[in-house]
Amino acid sequence: MLVDQLWDLAHIPRAESLICDLGPSFPELAATIGDGRGVVASVQHRGGAPSAGGEGIWWWRDDIPSGFPFLGEGMRVRLMPLLEGVPCRVHGMVLNGRTAVFPPLELLSLPRPDRGTFLWAGAVPLGRTEPELEKAARRAGAFLDGAFAYRGPFAADGILTAYGFLPTELTTRLTSAFEGSDPFVRVMLHAATILARENADLPAIEELAAAALTSSRIDIYGLATRASEDASECSLAWAADGPHLSAQPVHGHMTLRPWVRGWQLHARLNLADLPGRPVGMYAPQLFALADKTFGTDFGTVTPPFGVTVPAPRLP
Structure with a gap:
């Protein structure tokens, strides 16, 4: 749960956050960070590995959901205000002397109001360029290079709000967003990941990534x-x-x-x-x-916070 410190060291603006134990003072701390806007809480066992696909992430506007794991022992919680906007992801690859930035994605992280959780539904092309996403990716790549001499892929997740892109997560790998792409392209990207660690020059990596992440x-x-x-x-x-x-x-x-x-x-x-x-x-x-x-049991699923479906136009 050190990602917020990494954003700060990389000089990338982020939303405020608070990390605490799951103890008696938790409701008061959550109310403070939410400040009337709502709360998103990421729950993880102390020392445990990160989860994926939205597991362990809860949200609420007013009352904490009844299914929230209050009784878990050794639990740590990362609290953030509920952000309104489009969930996004931008991949990049740190190479020798530069950071390659890949086409941005929209994350289908859909709220479930009845449960206070999210339904993870995949990633799709965002369909447009976003300078703030590219800027955040280049800063993240430069930081990984300068601080850790890192070489290889990474992904920054966050929310594209009315006030700009606010990152929430950093992953140093190619994510599941590539699983639906052509198998040959996936193999080539995996090979590029290995070559990047050896400081190879990969001038066509952006074109290869675009072939995987942009589709009709x-x-x-x-x-x-x-x-x-x-x-x-x-x-x-x-x-x-x-x-x-x-x-x-x-x-x-x-x-x-x-x-x-x-x-x-x-x-x-x-x-x-x-x-x-x-x-x-x-x-x-x-x-x-x-x-x-x-007859599935997905139940009530809504668009991301702050994203509404326009009313149909009359002919």
Whole structure:
């Protein structure tokens, strides 16, 4: 939980935060950091490895969720104010003498109001350049180089707010965002990671990363613990009021299949056919359709904080 100190040392603006034990004073500390805006709490066992996919992260506007792990022993909590904006990720690679910055991504980290948690639904192209994201990535790369002589990939996650990009997490690896890309490109990027550690010059790395992270199709995922069908696939068409089942895959398809911990929903959509950006505005409608069609238990899922779906326009 030292990432906030790293942002400070790298001179990258961030949101305020507070790290504490999960003890009797926790509710008061949470109220202080939230300051009426709401709170996001990342819970981790002391000395434990970081989690992924939104596990161990809670949020609330007023009351702490009933499922929050108050009784956990040896727990540490990182508290931050609830930020409104688009969750984003920017990858980079520290090379000998420069930092390569890759195309930015939108993170589909969708709030679950009934649970006070998040549904992790994947990463999709942001669809535009953001100078603040690039600036943060270059500063992070320069810091990793200067402070640790680091070579290789990294990723900075955060929220693109009305006041700029505020980072929340730093990862020194290629993330799961590359899993849906062409296998050949993934192998080439893995080779580039190894070569970067040997100070190799990689002039085409940005082009290679762009091939992996920019696409006309997007993939949205979700894990459910319950479903009324073991496996199924349906075609989708997008209308003014959201996605509908279709006889033909007009705008994409949605698949449900058994998974390690229940069922995995996978929707593959044509990006140009969606009503607009950010994708997080419309992704919750897919999970509502999945519950109706497959009997899954995603429940109420909403767009990211501060992101609202525009009302349909009358013809």
